[in-house]
Amino acid sequence: MKYLVIVAAAFGGILLFLLASASANTALFASHYPWLLGLNAIVALALLGLVGWQLRTLWREHRAKVFGSRLKLRLMLLFGLMAVVPGxxxxxxxxxxxxxxxETWFDVRVEKALExxxxLGRSALDYLLVDLTEKGRSMALELGDQPDAKRPAMLNRLREQAGVQTAALFSASGQLLASSSGExxxxxxxxxxxxxxxxxxxAPGHSLIEGEAGxxxxxxxxLPVVGRGLGExxxxxxxTQDxxxxxxxxxxxVQAVYRDYQELSLGREGLTRIYAMTLTLTVLLALFGAFALAFVLARRLSAPLSILAEGTQAVAAGDFTPRQAIYSRDELGVLTQSFNRMTRQLDDARRETERHRAEVESARAYLESILAxxxxxxxxxxxRFLLRTANQGARSMLADEFAGMIGEGVDSWPRQKALGRAVREAFAEHGEKEWQMQIELDRAGAQPQVLLLRGTELPEASGGGYVAVFDDITRLIAAQRSAAWGEVARRLAHEIKNPLTPIQLSAERLRMKLADRVFGADAEALERSTQTIVNQVQAMKRMVDDFRDYARMPAPELASVDLNALVGEVLGxxxxxRAEIDVALAEYLPAVVGDATxxxxxxxxxxxxxxxAQEAEAEPWIAISTRLVDGFAELCVADRGPGFPAEILARAFEPYVTTKARGTGLGLAIVKKIVDEHHGQIHIANRQPNGADVCIRLPLAGAASHALLTVSPSSPES
Structure with missing residues (x-):
């Protein structure tokens, strides 16, 4: 690269000498013009080849993705630009x-006048040609409206009106069809x-000037003539016009004079071109030296910067291996050494961070495992009371995946708003104190879900916030209520049954003792009264039997049972x-696990x-069906009665809840108790437009069902 700079300086000196000689002796310079032109061309090509070689070298490095190639190219272009702009x-x-x-050596005004x-001559001819073309367009339009037979006569008339020398009509192949001439x-x-x-x-027309100047x-x-006929x-x-x-x-x-003037000024143009080429070569040599120096400086500067850039990318990728350092006393050497010290410190810090992160992740995974x-x-x-986490227990208990609720406030929840508001109000009421409460959540077609809520505020060290823990105590409350009702039923049965028999015997004895002593209306009143007492005692005995059955229901003896066969037995x-009974039993229904009685x-x-329910109906109807649904055997009974009132629907399985005047309210309660003990599900609903529908699902017999019965409690009510 140094030798190239020396050669460039030598050529620059030679060109400066030639420029000075040309300024002093123009004739001598003109006699050597071809040699100088050839020398300029050779030097320009050599410079072009050198610059091309440099750019090709940088481009090959760039395509090979040599680290630092873009930096060297940018520095070279930057230094070159600093030389190009002033040059x-x-x-x-x-x-x-x-x-x-x-230009001041010649009369510029004469040249301007000749031009x-x-x-002016060209403009005049162009004007005449444009005028002839416009006349031709008008004539072509009028000829296009006429048939071929009338066009020759009209051609002559139109030529005379336009004042054109000759007019002719040709076919597309060039055959002369009609012509008109003024001579x-x-x-x-x-x-x-x-x-x-x-x-x-x-084209829409063609015009030209023929002949030579002088x-x-x-x-x-x-111009084309387009007729009206289709396909014509x-x-x-x-x-034509002379x-x-x-x-x-x-x-x-004017053209001859201008040609002579150009020949006279030929020497001026050659001199101007020679001076311009000399200056151009001088500028190219200066730019070459600038680019050569830029290439050298780019290599020297890009070496440490490339090392730093490579190290930076490696650090970004997680590689903290020390890079090659440049041991020099300038700032770049100090910078590379400082960078290596920084990478070592970062490597130590990363190891410490990884250790802490592993500990945090382990603790987090442990906590998530506990919550799950x-x-x-x-x-x-x-x-801000935005929901951050809901564990799997909450999702299963509420049968909700909390989609669209994570990160939202309770007022924006699409579901479970009652639960969210209850928790928020409880925290607002108790502040930082721990609290406990019980709430009921309504469920369509089923008993309300009762939750026992407990809440506390999280410490500020963990980021603050609130945590609420809840349990589903619906079954516990139902069991307590069932036990309480069973105890009430047992005591009522004991207390009521004892005096019933003496009352009945006393009434019958009165009727026997007084039957022979009273006559007429008194005898009828005696018979009617004693019979009423006996009938009511029998009714109370039946009620006491229902109480006893509910309170002392034995544990089921589970076995494999054919549900369709049991339905057939009871239908007998x-x-x-008097009700019409429709029966739809599923074929090949698997056996269920249950107590046949x-x-x-x-x-x-x-x-x-x-x-x-259909005592008042003129045409009572009952439908009973069985089917296999989701791994359960389902039994459904439907009717056309009035259905369940809205206030009874959610409490239909509670004891002593009934709409019948003579009922005890224990029928569905007994059914619910039996279904629960069989680990089944029961669902009631009203039919449209009227009627009720009761469906029971019982587990199937088999190894999987027995495992389910021994491992998990009964499923939630559907």
Whole structure:
């Protein structure tokens, strides 16, 4: 690279010497003009090859993705630009100054006048040609409206009106169809060439000036004539007009004078070009030196910067291996050494961070594992009371995946708003104190879900917020209530049954003792009163039996039972029923796990309730069906009665809840108790437009079902 700079300096000196010699002796310079031109061309090509080699080297490094290639290219372009901008400015000013200096040696106004004369002649001819073309367009439009037979006569009339020398109509192939001329001696117009006809057909018209300067000039215009007929072959209209002889002669005179002036000024242009080429070569040499120096500086500067850039990318990728350091006393050497120290410190810090992160992740995973395996539901809120976490226990207990609720306030929850508001109000009421409360959540077609809520505020060290823990105590409360009702039923049965028999015996004894002593109306009153007492005692005994059955229901003896066969047995008792019974039993229904006696009681209670609900109906109807649903055997009984009132629907399974005047309210309660003990599900709903529908799902017999019964409690009510 140093030798190239020396050669460039030598060439610069030679060119400066030639420039000084040319300024002092123009004749000597002109005699060696071809040699100087060739030398300039060789030097320019050599410089071009050198610059191309440098750029090719940088481009190959860039394509090979050599680290630091883009940095070297950018630095080289930056240094080169710093030389190009001033050099280009000096070059442009020098060329302008040189050109204007040489221009002052000649009369510029004469040249301007000659050029203006030439332009004036050209403008006049162009004007005549445009005028001829416009006349031709008007004639073509009028000829297009006429048939071929009338066009020759109209052609002559239109030519005379337009004042055109000749007019001719040709076919698309160039055959002359009609012509008109203003000169009697001229019998045939000048024929257009095939190329001119093609141009006239392809374009909306073709016009040209024929002849040479100093001789006669002919103006020719060719325009297409489009007829009205569909598929009619287009015609070509040709108009010719001789240019004025004086105009042609004046134009030739001006052009001849201008040619002579150009020959006289040829020496001026050559001198200007030689000076310009000399300056150009000088500027190229200066730029070459700048680019060469830029290339050297780019290599020197990019070496440490490339090391730093490579190290930075490695650090960003997680590689903290020390890079190669440049041991120099300048700032770049100090920078690379400092960078290596920084990478070592970062490597130590990363190891420490990884250790802490592993500890945090382990603690977090442990906590998440605990939360995921808790049977209780857990809801965690931040300081703004936005839901942050809901564990699997909460999702299972509420049968809700909390989609669209994480990160939202309770007022924006699409579901479970009652639970969210209850928790928020409890925290607002108790503040930082721990609290406990019990709430009920309504469920469609089922008993309300009772939750026991407990809440506390999270410490500020963990980020603050609130946590609420809840358990589903619906079954616990139901069990307590069932036990309480069972105890009430047992005591009522004990207390009521004891005096019933003496009352009945006393009434019968009175009737026997007084039957022979009273007559007439008194005898009838005695019989009616004693019979009423006996009937009511029997009714109370039946009620006491229901109490006893509910309070002392034995544990089921589970076995494999054919549900369809049990339905058939119970339906045999209803052959004399006045209700129409539709039976739809599923074929190949698997056996269920249950107590046959208690299951008969379930079927009998449901059919009897359906009959009682339709006592006032003229055409009572009952439908009983079985099917296999989601791994359970489902039994459904439907009727056309009035259905369950809205206030009874959610409490239908509680004891002593009934709409019948003579009922005890224990029928559905007994059914619910039996279904629960069989680990089944029961669902009631009203039919549309009227009627009720009761469905029971029982687990199937088999290994999987027995495992389910021994491992998990009964499923939630559907």
């Amino acid at each position: 280009a400015l000096v070059y442009s000013v020098s060329v302008q100054f040189l050109t204007k200096s040489i 203006s004369g030439l332009d 009697l001696a001229s019998s045939r117009p000048p024929l257009p060439t095939p190329a001119q006809l093609r141009q006239a057909r392809a 001789h006669e000039l002919l103006l020719r215009a060719l 072959e287009p015609r070509i209209l040709q108009l 240019a004025p002889a004086s105009l042609a002669q004046n134009a030739e005179s 395996n808790l049977s209780a539901g857990v809801l965690v809120f931040d300081r 008792l209803y052959e004399t029923s 208690q299951m008969r009681q379930i079927i009998h209670n449901l059919l009897r309730n359906a009959e009682d």
